[in-house]
Amino acid sequence: MTRATDRPRAYFNPATTTFSGASDARLLDFHRRLPGYAPTPLVRAPYLAAALGVREAWVKDEANRLGLPAYKVLGASWATYRELGTLFGPWRPWNTLDELAGQLRAHLPLTLVTATDGNHGRAVARVARWLGLGAQVLVPQDMVPARLQAIADEGARVDVVRGTYDEAVARAAQLADERHLVISDTAWAGYTRVPGWVVEGYGTIFREIDRQLVALGARGPDVVAVQMGVGSLATAAVQHYRAPGRETRVVGAEPVRAACVLHSLEAGELTEVPGPHPSIMAGLNCGNTSPLAWPYLRGGLSASVALPDARAEEATRLLARDGVTSGESGAAGAAGLLELLAGEFGPRAREVLGITPESTVLVISTEGATDPGAYARILRGEG
Ligand SMILES: Cc1ncc(COP(=O)(O)O)c(C=O)c1O
Numbered sequence: 001m002t003r004a005t006d007r008p009r010a011y012f013n014p015a016t017t018t019f020s021g022a023s024d025a026r027l028l029d030f031h032r033r034l035p036g037y038a039p040t041p042l043v044r045a046p047y048l049a050a051a052l053g054v055r056e057a058w059v060k061d062e063a064n065r066l067g068l069p070a071y072k073v074l075g076a077s078w079a080t081y082r083e084l085g086t087l088f089g090p091w092r093p094w095n096t097l098d099e100l101a102g103q104l105r106a107h108l109p110l111t112l113v114t115a116t117d118g119n120h121g122r123a124v125a126r127v128a129r130w131l132g133l134g135a136q137v138l139v140p141q142d143m144v145p146a147r148l149q150a151i152a153d154e155g156a157r158v159d160v161v162r163g164t165y166d167e168a169v170a171r172a173a174q175l176a177d178e179r180h181l182v183i184s185d186t187a188w189a190g191y192t193r194v195p196g197w198v199v200e201g202y203g204t205i206f207r208e209i210d211r212q213l214v215a216l217g218a219r220g221p222d223v224v225a226v227q228m229g230v231g232s233l234a235t236a237a238v239q240h241y242r243a244p245g246r247e248t249r250v251v252g253a254e255p256v257r258a259a260c261v262l263h264s265l266e267a268g269e270l271t272e273v274p275g276p277h278p279s280i281m282a283g284l285n286c287g288n289t290s291p292l293a294w295p296y297l298r299g300g301l302s303a304s305v306a307l308p309d310a311r312a313e314e315a316t317r318l319l320a321r322d323g324v325t326s327g328e329s330g331a332a333g334a335a336g337l338l339e340l341l342a343g344e345f346g347p348r349a350r351e352v353l354g355i356t357p358e359s360t361v362l363v364i365s366t367e368g369a370t371d372p373g374a375y376a377r378i379l380r381g382e383g
Contacts, residue, residue, distance in 0.1 A: 063368030078201030231293030238300030253336025255279030283329035
């Protein structure tokens, strides 16, 4: 049964601006030197296209990114590398992570600290392991055991905070000292450098997509939909697709009960959505938008949509038919487009986004089945 608070909502901005940010040429070169680097698949999704009433839908499938089941390691690795370089660099030339770790030895012991809804913390723990550093990951009390265990299995110390993700972020921030380096994917007053690099690191996804589409002889998307927690990934999408000369429109999607971006857009200023945030889209259960992301989201999103869990489940099943294993947060971008185009917002959404039956859309499946039990239940239709 849909509760009143589960009603989808949408916000439209027909007058977006462009953002010119020079991207760092060293980024792809860095990611290529990480163990197991390969561009993630760009998958044609005819079932999703049919459900949306468009000609073509593409899915960037992040279910296996550098050996982890989500895209997050792109940001965590680049931000850690750049922050360590700022503190201890410049680096001597290196080719393997062992060579880089060797240059860090004089500065040990050093622990990477972060808060997480799951994927970012696991990524930070993996980066710490690669570099021979410690990892301390703070998680909200409602994290499901499978995700918590996956972080611990990376060798991290996991601290369960009695409270929400936002409370875990606040606690992590307090741990910073000369032996504890905070690698957060969200910003706060006086802490923007690292999350800025996290956003930059996500840019590899969009550069890969550009190359893959060219290689396939396919044209760029008319609309790209990105799911939002604190809004860092969506910021990377805005920086890429709202650069001068680009026409692609960007849509942001988040759970109805953790819709901090949508509430902020409606209020015209950053607005907190206090917890608890009970959505099954665990990676998106954030009550605060990153202040670093805010100007990009306010100016760059053509539409923002808040969706109920049932839509994410529907999108998960649809993506499975297209051959993509997508967890609840992973499917939220596709779910956002479904909510906008197949639901009550359809006419307005098509107008603002310029969507016709000839359009091409792109979604990012940001994670695989990070909670395998829940994924199996959703595929069986048991939610
Ligand atoms: C799978 C997944 N998708 C999307 C997001 C949202 O990213 P952001 O918090 O940068 O908005 C997250 C964040 O944790 C995530 O885990």
